[in-house]
Amino acid sequence: MTRPKSPVRLEWVDPAVCSTDYRLKIIGRLPFFKHLPPAAISKINNLFHDVDVPADERIYHEGDEAAYLHLVAMGKVKLVRNAESGREVLLDILHGGDYFGSFSTLSGRAHTETAIAQTDSCILRISSRDFDGILADHPDVTRKVLDAVSRRLTESQEIVKQLSAYTVEQRIASALMRLASKLGESRGEGVLIQLPFSRQDLAAMTGSTTETVSRVMSRFADEGWVKTGRKWVTILDMKKLEELISKPYR
Amino acid sequence: MTRPKSPVRLEWVDPAVCSTDYRLKIIGRLPFFKHLPPAAISKINNLFHDVDVPADERIYHEGDEAAYLHLVAMGKVKLVRNAESGREVLLDILHGGDYFGSFSTLSGRAHTETAIAQTDSCILRISSRDFDGILADHPDVTRKVLDAVSRRLTESQEIVKQLSAYTVEQRIASALMRLASKLGESRGEGVLIQLPFSRQDLAAMTGSTTETVSRVMSRFADEGWVKTGRKWVTILDMKKLEELISKPYR
DNA sequence: CGACTTTTTGAGTCTAGTCAAAACATGTGG
DNA sequence: CCACATGTTTTGACTAGACTCAAAAAGTCG
Numbered sequence: 001m002t003r004p005k006s007p008v009r010l011e012w013v014d015p016a017v018c019s020t021d022y023r024l025k026i027i028g029r030l031p032f033f034k035h036l037p038p039a040a041i042s043k044i045n046n047l048f049h050d051v052d053v054p055a056d057e058r059i060y061h062e063g064d065e066a067a068y069l070h071l072v073a074m075g076k077v078k079l080v081r082n083a084e085s086g087r088e089v090l091l092d093i094l095h096g097g098d099y100f101g102s103f104s105t106l107s108g109r110a111h112t113e114t115a116i117a118q119t120d121s122c123i124l125r126i127s128s129r130d131f132d133g134i135l136a137d138h139p140d141v142t143r144k145v146l147d148a149v150s151r152r153l154t155e156s157q158e159i160v161k162q163l164s165a166y167t168v169e170q171r172i173a174s175a176l177m178r179l180a181s182k183l184g185e186s187r188g189e190g191v192l193i194q195l196p197f198s199r200q201d202l203a204a205m206t207g208s209t210t211e212t213v214s215r216v217m218s219r220f221a222d223e224g225w226v227k228t229g230r231k232w233v234t235i236l237d238m239k240k241l242e243e244l245i246s247k248p249y250r
Numbered sequence: 251m252t253r254p255k256s257p258v259r260l261e262w263v264d265p266a267v268c269s270t271d272y273r274l275k276i277i278g279r280l281p282f283f284k285h286l287p288p289a290a291i292s293k294i295n296n297l298f299h300d301v302d303v304p305a306d307e308r309i310y311h312e313g314d315e316a317a318y319l320h321l322v323a324m325g326k327v328k329l330v331r332n333a334e335s336g337r338e339v340l341l342d343i344l345h346g347g348d349y350f351g352s353f354s355t356l357s358g359r360a361h362t363e364t365a366i367a368q369t370d371s372c373i374l375r376i377s378s379r380d381f382d383g384i385l386a387d388h389p390d391v392t393r394k395v396l397d398a399v400s401r402r403l404t405e406s407q408e409i410v411k412q413l414s415a416y417t418v419e420q421r422i423a424s425a426l427m428r429l430a431s432k433l434g435e436s437r438g439e440g441v442l443i444q445l446p447f448s449r450q451d452l453a454a455m456t457g458s459t460t461e462t463v464s465r466v467m468s469r470f471a472d473e474g475w476v477k478t479g480r481k482w483v484t485i486l487d488m489k490k491l492e493e494l495i496s497k498p499y500r
Numbered sequence: 501c502g503a504c505t506t507t508t509t510g511a512g513t514c515t516a517g518t519c520a521a522a523a524c525a526t527g528t529g530g
Numbered sequence: 531c532c533a534c535a536t537g538t539t540t541t542g543a544c545t546a547g548a549c550t551c552a553a554a555a556a557g558t559c560g
Contacts, residue, residue, distance in 0.1 A: 081407065083415035084496050091407055103400060112404050135396075139389040143354075146385075146396045150353060153399060154362050156406040157331065157341055163413035164457030165333035168516065199539065207414030212516055214540055230525055230538060246334050418548065449507065462548060464508055480506060480557050501560105508555065515548085523540070530533090 023050060023124060026073045030097055032144050040138070047130040051123045059115040059123060066102035066111045068125040075121025076183070076195050080114045080204070090204035091156075093118065093195060095183060102128060103135075103145065118195055163207050166245070171206040172216050173241040176226070180235050189227075189236060196231035273300060273374060276323045280347055282394050290388070297380040301373045309365040309373060316352035316361045318375040325371025326433070326445050330364045330454070340454035341406075343368065343445060345433055353385075353395065354378050368445055413457050416495070421456040422466050423491040426476070430485050439477075439486060446481035 027033060027048060028041045036044070050073070053059055059070065062082060070077075072094050079091040079100060091113055094100055100115055117123075126134075135142045162171050176193070184191035195201075199210040199217070206213070217233070220226045225237040235241070277283060277298060278291045286294070300323070303309055309320065312332060320327075322344050329341040329350060341363055344350055350365055367373075376384075385392045412421050426443070434441035445451075449460045449467070456463070467483070470476045475487040485491070 081411045083411055085415055087415040089411045089414040091410060103396065112407065135393060136389065139386065139392060142389060142392045142396060143385060146353065146392060146399060149396060149399045149403060153403045153406060156403060156410060157362065160341060160406060160409050160413065161331045161333055161339045163410065164339040164454075165335055165337040198537095204414075209517060210539075211518080211541085214538095215516095218540075228539095448505095459549060460507080461509085461550080464506095465548095468508075478507090504557100504559085506555105506557075508553105510553085511551095513548105513550080515546105517547085518545075519543095521540105521542085523538100525538075526536085528533100528535080530531105 023048065023073065026096075027071075027124065030071065031148065032099075032141055035140065036138065044134060047134070048124045048126050051125060053117040053121045053123055055117055055119050055121075057117050059117060060101070060111050062111055062114045064111050066109055066128065068101050068127055069099060069103055069131045070101040070115070071124040071126075072096055072098045072100070073122040073124050075123075076118035077121055077123070078116050078118050078201070080116060081112070082114065088204045089207070090201055092152075093179070093183065093197070099148065101125070103131065103149075118197070168206065168208050168212055169216050169219075170245050171208070172202065172213060173220075173244045175202060175205045176233065176235060177238065177241055180238070184235070187234065190234045191238070192232065192234045194232040198231050273298065273323065276346075277321075277374065280321065281398065282349075282391055285390065286388065294384060297384070298374045298376050301375060303367040303371045303373055305367055305369050305371075307367050309367060310351070310361050312361055312364045314361050315359055316378065318351050318377055319349060319353055319381045320351040320365070321374040321376075322346055322348045322350070323372040323374050325373075326368035327371055327373070328366050328368050328451070330366060331362070332364065338454045339457070340451055342402075343429070343433065343447070349398065351375070352378055353399075354382055368447070418456065418458050418462055419466050419469075420495050421458070422452065422463060423470075423494045425452060425455045426483065426485060427488065427491055430488070434485070437484065440484045441488070442482065442484045444482040448481050 024042065024045045027045050028038075033041055033044060048071075051059075053075075059077065060066075060068075062080075074096060077094045077098075077100065079094065081089045081091055083089060092100075102111065135145070162174055166174065179193050179195075179197075180191045183195060184193050186192075199213045202208075202217075203210050203213045217226065217228050220241075221228055223240065225235070225240045227234040227236060274292065274295045277295050278288075283291055283294060298321075301309075303325070309327065310316075310318075312330075324346060327344045327348075327350065329344065331339045331341055333339060342350075352361065385395070412424055416424065429443050429445075429447075430441045433445060434443050436442075449463045452458075452467075453460050453463045467476065467478050470491075471478055473490065475485070475490045477484040477486060
């Protein structure tokens with residue numbers, strides 16, 4: 001039985017994206033701003049600065065002064081916390097339109113996590129100061145930001161629940177489903193996840209180790225629920241993964 | 251060596267607190283509102299309704315329609331998520347001035363967690379609709395709420411890190427320190443935590459079991475770092491607990 | 501003083517981690 | 531286009547931290 005070769009096709013990051021006024025389009029599509037009139041968006045656009053970040057490069061580090069709010073214009077960004085033991089914990093993977101970094105000069109001055117480009121990325125950033133100005137000018141934007149943060153809090157609490165109560169197998173199944181629905185690409189046979197992301201990343205997402213993740217993934221593959229390769233996974237049977245989770249602990 | 255009997259003294263919940271205009275004082279002291287002029291606070295006060303909740307009673311349940319924002323006026327409230335396996339996960343313990351529940355009709359219609367009174371409590375609540383009105387009228391309040399939610403998100407991510415990378419012993423030490431700084435009462439010999447909270451609660455906070463928590467606490471007590479009893483803990487040596495955490499994994 | 505709940509202790513088991521090494525992909529340069 | 535260098539994934543053997551089940555001990559309250 002021959003396995004398919006890597007189905008990974010890296011997305012094309014046109015260097016021009018960040019340096020032209022294509023930005024205006026991106027910013028205008030963001031949930032925070034899209035309801036605003038073109039004039040306001042244009043004004044906001046001028047407050048953003050763009051940065052191209054090659055894959056694997058750090059955008060900022062835990063403990064750095066939190067002076068900017070960032071937006072992913074293109075590419076993937078992972079948010080990571082490092083434990084004292086050296087173990088890396090993957091908090092979230094972000095893509096186009098997602099925000100990260102800090103909102104304000106008020107709510108703490110240091111970043112509490114590290115942001116790393118997972119692929120070549122284009123990042124837009126605005127100083128916390130300027131963003132504060134936008135919030136002051138547009139109460140409805142503040143409101144949307146509040147909703148976005150609330151949603152992220154709820155997601156984080158869901159992760160807490162899973163880390164507390166699920167087995168590794170269940171956490172991995174859940175992480176795959178989460179990634180699939182957020183970043184998956186529908187293929188004929190299933191949903192392809194190609195961030196790219198390694199066993200290492202999946203381990204850091206689920207509070208586990210590469211070896212254990214590998215073993216669990218092999219089991220899933222044997223069952224025919226997924227197909228895996230280097231830095232990609234295709235989910236063939238979402239239902240079975242779901243059953244794993246809903247099934248009582250014993 | 252005789253151990254002290256329970257140092258627990260339950261705080262007195264005067265039924266009058268909730269039913270009189272003492273509420274106005276409480277609301278006026280909240281971080282969200284305290285900067286507002288008395289007239290505005292008085293107006294806001296009228297939108298709140300008070301509820302007395304006896305200990306161990308549920309205030310709302312996961313999945314219930316999220317129609318109110320709640321404030322703890324007096325007492326302690328725990329936020330809990332139930333896993334499919336039946337295991338209970340303790341997300342947070344709240345006390346005077348803390349908010350819980352949902353902010354808006356927008357950000358999802360169902361509660362994602364269960365709220366249970368840990369002690370006899372007095373809860374103030376406001377309909378999401380009315381709270382939306384306040385946010386619309388007072389952009390600065392929205393801003394403060396945003397900061398509060400952001401802070402809670404950061405805290406939640408810290409828990410995720412701990413569940414992912416700490417041993418049970420480290421998680422328990424960390425939980426004790428967190429509770430001490432938030433809800434602890436300074437006594438001569440140390441910091442008393444008397445929520446009241448059981449081994450069960452501590453297990454639900456740390457993704458562990460009562461038995462394991464008991465064993466770890468006994469170890470801590472043998473070392474002379476804590477004194478424990480039924481539903482209370484006194485921390486005698488915070489530094490030693492801290493060392494446990496900062497000390498590399500092995 | 502009992503009745504009840506919470507906490508502790510013990511013995512046995514198992515999930516998941518550790519360490520080490522082999523197998524496999526992928527991209528590079530000859 | 532093949533052979534090699536590099537990083538990733540898999541496999542194996544072993545270990546240990548934490549869970550389970552069961553029962554005894556200790557606190558607390560009426």
